[in-house]
Amino acid sequence: MRFKKNIFQRNLTQGDEFLDVWVYSIEEFHDVQYICQVGAILSADEREAAGRYRFESDRVRYVFTRALAREILGAYLKREPASLTFEFGPYGKPYLKLLERDKKIQFNISHTDTTIVIAVAEGNEVGIDIEKYSSPTLKYVELLDMFMLQEREYIIGEAGSVASERFARIWSLKEAYLKAYGVGLSRPLRSFGFQIREHIHILETDPAFQASPLPQCWQLCFDPKSIISICKIGGHRNNPLRIFDIGQESGISIRNSLEHSNELNILKS
Numbered sequence: 001m002r003f004k005k006n007i008f009q010r011n012l013t014q015g016d017e018f019l020d021v022w023v024y025s026i027e028e029f030h031d032v033q034y035i036c037q038v039g040a041i042l043s044a045d046e047r048e049a050a051g052r053y054r055f056e057s058d059r060v061r062y063v064f065t066r067a068l069a070r071e072i073l074g075a076y077l078k079r080e081p082a083s084l085t086f087e088f089g090p091y092g093k094p095y096l097k098l099l100e101r102d103k104k105i106q107f108n109i110s111h112t113d114t115t116i117v118i119a120v121a122e123g124n125e126v127g128i129d130i131e132k133y134s135s136p137t138l139k140y141v142e143l144l145d146m147f148m149l150q151e152r153e154y155i156i157g158e159a160g161s162v163a164s165e166r167f168a169r170i171w172s173l174k175e176a177y178l179k180a181y182g183v184g185l186s187r188p189l190r191s192f193g194f195q196i197r198e199h200i201h202i203l204e205t206d207p208a209f210q211a212s213p214l215p216q217c218w219q220l221c222f223d224p225k226s227i228i229s230i231c232k233i234g235g236h237r238n239n240p241l242r243i244f245d246i247g248q249e250s251g252i253s254i255r256n257s258l259e260h261s262n263e264l265n266i267l268k269s
Contacts, residue, residue, distance in 0.1 A: 127179030140167035148193035
């Protein structure tokens with residue numbers, strides 16, 4: 001799992017607004033020297049946090065995720081990755097501490113044990129989540145009572161692997177939605193929901209959230225085993241989603257949602 005700095009040396013901020021998703025498939029690490037090299041750009045707080053992980057695999061994933069985020073965000077801001085500093089919202093959502101000259105970048109991160117995803121937007125709050133269809137942490141039968149009636153009917157209308165996939169789709173959207181607003185699980189999951197048909201329909205019951213335009217949401221199947229959901233608050237609703245796939249040889253494949261919607265099985269609100 002190597003990446004070269006020159007892959008980020010491109011004009012990433014094209015136009016007044018953008019929404020980009022970076023995808024990196026994780027391999028196992030065995031090169032301790034390389035881990036130390038990557039971790040050198042982390043802050044003292046991040047290195048301390050990494051040291052608190054009990055299992056080495058979790059520690060390595062954390063170090064690489066933070067380092068990758070710094071490389072990507074530094075490229076947008078044209079700043080050294082190690083120079084970036086972060087702050088956190090009341091429910092733990094990370095934000096960049098921006099300089100006056102910086103573009104107003106927002107970002108969000110999610111990962112499974114095999115994939116890291118990072119969403120980057122200009123001027124708009126964004127949330128992202130990735131879930132595996134067969135994740136053992138998503139025992140949907142035990143969690144259905146936390147969902148809206150329309151969502152429960154959508155999930156249990158099928159059986160077996162299809163029901164598990166449908167649950168992962170709904171759960172992923174809920175996670176991305178909450179992360180975009182930066183409220184964590186402080187909101188009851190039954191107070192909002194989604195209907196998935198040809199498009200994603202947001203079901204919002206809280207008047208405080210209904211008072212402003214609802215977020216724009218995307219969902220895509222990047223591989224046969226996982227689903228990625230992205231929610232963006234505000235901004236233009238017709239901007240394409242750009243997907244940056246960092247390949248095994250440290251190259252980047254860029255896919256535009258308008259041009260590759262069938263290939264990526266993209267749904268949007």
